[in-house]
Amino acid sequence: MSSPTPTETRVEEIVLEKGSTGLGFNIRGGVDNHHVEDDSGIFVTTVRVDGAAAKDGRLSAGDKILEIDGFDLRHVSHATAVKRFHETQNKVILLVERGAEQKVLIKVENSRKARAVATTVHPIPSNTVNNLSGVAL
Numbered sequence: 001m002s003s004p005t006p007t008e009t010r011v012e013e014i015v016l017e018k019g020s021t022g023l024g025f026n027i028r029g030g031v032d033n034h035h036v037e038d039d040s041g042i043f044v045t046t047v048r049v050d051g052a053a054a055k056d057g058r059l060s061a062g063d064k065i066l067e068i069d070g071f072d073l074r075h076v077s078h079a080t081a082v083k084r085f086h087e088t089q090n091k092v093i094l095l096v097e098r099g100a101e102q103k104v105l106i107k108v109e110n111s112r113k114a115r116a117v118a119t120t121v122h123p124i125p126s127n128t129v130n131n132l133s134g135v136a137l
Contacts (some may be wrong), residue, residue: 009103011066014059014094016052023085023092024051025059030078038111039104041065041097042073042081064100069093 016023026046029035035043041064044053053059065073068084069092076084085092 009100010098012058012096012098014056014096016056016059016092016094018088018090018092019052021048021050022052024048024053024055027065027081027085028078030081031075032077032079036101036104037108039064039100040075041100042076042078043101044096059094059096060098062099062101064097065094066097067093067095 025044025048027042028045029040029042031040034040035045044059044061044063044065046061047053047059065081067073068081069088071084073081073084
């Protein structure tokens with residue numbers, strides 16, 4: 001299965017078995033502590049080589065965890081997300097948006113560029129100023 005391009009994402013269900021080393025990845029984010037500007041989601045920041053996620057091979061840094069065992073993580077605090085991960089059983093079902101961090105970063109950058117262009121003052125030729133300000137007397 002191919003990875004999504006930087007501007008597209010794919011939602012995928014990933015089932016992991018915890019095992020003795022846990023799920024094997026770190027998360028950041030939440031409504032109280034955005035990992036990515038303008039997005040309060042829970043993002044994977046690191047996949048540890050000894051964990052279930054690395055052995056499975058589908059979860060990557062930059063993926064956004066949308067749900068864990070059917071619980072929606074889209075608008076929760078970081079502490080709530082961590083609590084939900086700690087409360088899971090051995091088998092964990094994740095709904096993941098692959099490549100989400102890169103997509104959000106591109107969107108934020110494009111928005112910044114658009115705001116910069118919109119606020120840039122461009123000189124207007126004098127004949128245009130006269131036409132815009134009414135009839136010159």
